[in-house]
Amino acid sequence: xxxxxxxxxxxxxxxxxxxxxxxxxxxxxxxxxxxxxxxxxxxxxxxxxxxxxxxxxxxxxxxxxxxxxxxxxxxxxxxxxxxxxxxxxxxxxxxxxxxxxxxxxxxxxxxxxxxxxxxxxxxxxxxxxxxxxxxxxxxxxxxxxxxxxxxxxxxxxxxxxxxxxxxxxxxxxxxxxxxxxxxxxxxxxxxxxxxxxxxxxxxxxxxxxxxxxxxxxxxxxxxxxxxxxxxxxxxxxxxxxxxxxxxxxxxxxxxxxxxxxxxxxxxxxxxxxxxxxxxxxxxxxxxxxxxxxxxxxxxxxxxxxxxxxxxxxxxxxxxxxxxxxxxxxxxxxxxxxxxxxxxxxxxxxxxxxxxxxxxxxxxxxxxxxxxxxxxxxxxxxxxxxxxxxxxxxxxxxxxxxxxxxxxx
Ligand code: MLT
Numbered sequence: 254x255x256x257x258x259x260x261x262x263x264x265x266x267x268x269x270x271x272x273x274x275x276x277x278x279x280x281x282x283x284x285x286x287x288x289x290x291x292x293x294x295x296x297x298x299x300x301x302x303x304x305x306x307x308x309x310x311x312x313x314x315x316x317x318x319x320x321x322x323x324x325x326x327x328x329x330x331x332x333x334x335x336x337x338x339x340x341x342x343x344x345x346x347x348x349x350x351x352x353x354x355x356x357x358x359x360x361x362x363x364x365x366x367x368x369x370x371x372x373x374x375x376x377x378x379x380x381x382x383x384x385x386x387x388x389x390x391x392x393x394x395x396x397x398x399x400x401x402x403x404x405x406x407x408x409x410x411x412x413x414x415x416x417x418x419x420x421x422x423x424x425x426x427x428x429x430x431x432x433x434x435x436x437x438x439x440x441x442x443x444x445x446x447x448x449x450x451x452x453x454x455x456x457x458x459x460x461x462x463x464x465x466x467x468x469x470x471x472x473x474x475x476x477x478x479x480x481x482x483x484x485x486x487x488x489x490x491x492x493x494x495x496x497x498x499x500x501x502x503x504x505x506x507x508x509x510x511x512x513x514x515x516x517x518x519x520x521x522x523x524x525x526x527x528x529x530x531x532x533x534x535x536x537x538x539x540x541x542x543x544x545x546x547x548x549x550x551x552x553x554x555x556x557x558x559x560x561x562x563x564x565x566x567x568x569x570x571x572x573x574x575x576x577x578x579x580x581x582x583x584x585x586x587x588x589x590x591x592x593x594x595x596x597x598x599x600x601x602x603x604x605x606x607x608x609x610x611x612x613x614x615x616x617x618x619x620x621x622x623x624x625x626x627x628x629x630x631x632x633x634x635x636x637x638x639x640x641x642x643x644x645x646x647x648x649x650x651x652x653x654x655x656x657x658x659x660x661x
Pocket of ligand 1: 423424425489490492586639
């Protein structure tokens, strides 16, 4: 169910023959154009596009998906309804439906994410007139992403199910959606998967501060907001660095720890230099260049060739994150402390999981880390690379499910 708490006026537009392909159906490009035209028409009945000009900012589309549910033909009159689903400091998301006036059938739905950019191309605040036009309370779709204000950062979070909490912390340069398939079978648990500050659909913080401590403090504040006092924390790679920091800072909130495809050591001098190079690449060429470099390292060769949907998902996550957030994460990883000395102090049940073909963090690192944590168990999953929970979600979910069950 879609709860439209911030709908703005509908607009009505007719389909013309030049919107259609040779078979007389509205074609995809035309739909994108019509949804875009509808957005500007909606704005025209509100503050007008001048609102963006006046504040010297522009709403750039970061992501757009369209679902086609019925055919539309020339002469059809379509009613476009627009709803705000997320409002951050520099970004906002809209859900649009196109409904045939004659019979009320929805012919297409679109979800678009916008980031406001200033004259220098940097993210800038959503203009006040636009905020006021849409109102400030975004709607949420049941089971869809929610947006919570956490330490002044609009934070996107997926929450699924009821029961004891388990917090999933994504890696770099990914987002909360990496856990989607893994978490589905873990019923009986309240599964909480946020986007870290500056990544996915979470806002870029105004302060520009990024460190493992900042990320851990964000997570503790997020849990407090959801009135969660104790959680299992599961982090992949960078999410694991954060989970280790979380255990140090918020031990009393941690029921158990799951570390996947991660390591305890800090970056080596060469590793730090590599972070700087990567940050320069992202700054110069954008997140698409990062995707080209990282994809062959993140996934195992067999996943790369046999799992095109996973490849596409990873690419979408990488290219969907704001450049400032990616650079912030690189700085945070470069400056992260060495967690090796604190491993022997971990006194919660711990599971270490990795993929046999992880090219970024060899299996030996995971085994050594597990050996250093009192009582930790280590599971190596075959036919998986650095993104084991995405490449082998069923096997990984089973291992995690068994670990959770043993917690009693
Ligand atoms: C990650 O997956 O989070 C990154 O590969 C971690 C890293 O680069 O150290």
